Amino acid sequence: MSSEQTDLLQVVIGGREVLIRSSEIREVVRPLPLTRVPMGPDHILGLANIHGQIVSVIDVVKVSSLSAISSDGSSSKARFLVLRHPVMHVAVWVDEVKRLRKVETRLLKPTKSSSDTVHDIDIDGSRFALLDTGKLFH
Template sequence: MDSDVAVLPAAKKADGEASLVDFLHTLVGGANVLIRSSQIREILRPQALTPVPVGPDHLLGLANIHGQIVCMIDLVRVTPLPVKATDPGGRTRFLTLRHPSMHAGVRVDDVLGIKRVPEDALLMDGLVTEIVVDAESLFVLDCKLLLHG
């Protein structure tokens, strides 16, 4: 394990209720990725994308979601996640992200559920931060930084 990896203890109740943050646990290119549930607007099955000629390589295309045009981003190309070739086997999902003025979303290979992480143990260090919770290596993605660069 790298020395710059934050090791988080299991959620414990010290003096009363522990402050936990809900994350959506996803798979992206074989990596376990956590995204704050408060940063996600909706989880959808993949839809047809309209390609954008001469668009950036991380832009998968445009999706029409509930009449709104949404830019779909390829996390593998825009983040430093360690990825390997995977076959999501039909479990791919689109996540639309919460933002006051942008309409953007990301593609993930699978949605595994909700994971609760102690808030005081989250030491975010950039777009993607590797953490260890209960002996499991996870990557936390900050979607605010993703959309604001």
């Protein structure tokens, strides 16, 4: 009997291994120049023109319970993850995109409160932070 699986993109944010459901990501792009937003909130790194669309690029560490271990925002491995949302145009800055993982859906049950944007999960003996991008917009 086969169990249902979910595709997760494994990325590094602030030195931490993070998983994001691939269904929540519209595309992955190389970082583009950012236009700062004067007097904007700290979590907005700036605005980027992605395929002619103005996209807010956010720092997930500042709007979630994800704590940074380290950060190398200047890395050549950094990427923007443009998120799927019916109204907003938002991208998340990640330090590195590692790989796509197929994970049994039953393993994605959070160990913390379901109201949180980040849940710790164990997969194959390793602990990951699972980011729920939908909760970033609330």
